[in-house]
Amino acid sequence: MVLSRAEKVQRHIMEEMSAQGLAAGQRLPSVRQLAEDCQVTTPTVREALRALEAAGVVELRHGSGTYVHPHAFRFVRANTLMVPTLSQCRELVEARVIIEPPIAAEAARHRSEDDLRALEECAECAINAQLPDDHVSFHVLVAQATGNDALVDVVEGLLSIRKQAHAASRAFITDREQDRAQHRRIAGAIRRSDPVMAEQLMRDHLQWLATCSDR
Incomplete structure (x- = not known):
């Protein structure tokens, strides 16, 4: 399966979170740093972070940065937007x-x-x-x-x-x-x-x- 650039950034972030043993509430590198690490543009990094935020992996705090969400390492994720019949x-x-x-x-x-x-x-x-x-x-x-x-x-x-x-x-x-x-x-x-x-x-x-x- 061919991954998009944003998906590659998502995978990089997840791998780094695991490798560095980041815990809930810890701050991730800046958008600019992630862009340099992954050799992509900052809009691509922001796209990846928005997707990770929607998945409950990271928390974006305006003016502060990106932080590990408390549910980042869940095995099973619920679709919180789902309205069940x-x-x-x-x-x-x-x-x-x-x-x-x-x-x-x-x-x-x-x-x-x-x-x-x-x-x-x-x-x-x-x-x-x-x-x-x-x-x-x-x-x-x-x-x-x-x-x-x-x-x-x-x-x-x-x-x-x-x-x-x-x-x-x-x-x-x-x-x-x-x-x-x-x-x-x-x-x-x-x-x-x-x-x-x-x-x-x-x-x-x-x-x-x-x-x-x-x-």
């Missing part, structure tokens, strides 16, 4: 029922004490109708407890695709005590290192959430 939303719920229970089982096998504390604290938040903007989903925390970044990316991707639908679905959960109780039971199974129970409880929970949103 009702049929697609249902398929995504079905996908979560298939994908997340085994993740809960893995969490039970690999969780740390820090993971358990985060899960148990988050489980209590299920009682709240509104959650803060910086709230980390219980389901993402379960994935984090596996220690597998690819699984975290998958769950975050599924939730970000359904961000608006997910927020709306919380309005249908009238029994928040039940929601919290289910989260507590899942966290409890993970604490006991019981993968079979963690998997079953997560499946039951997701199926219950699906019935709530269908009402």
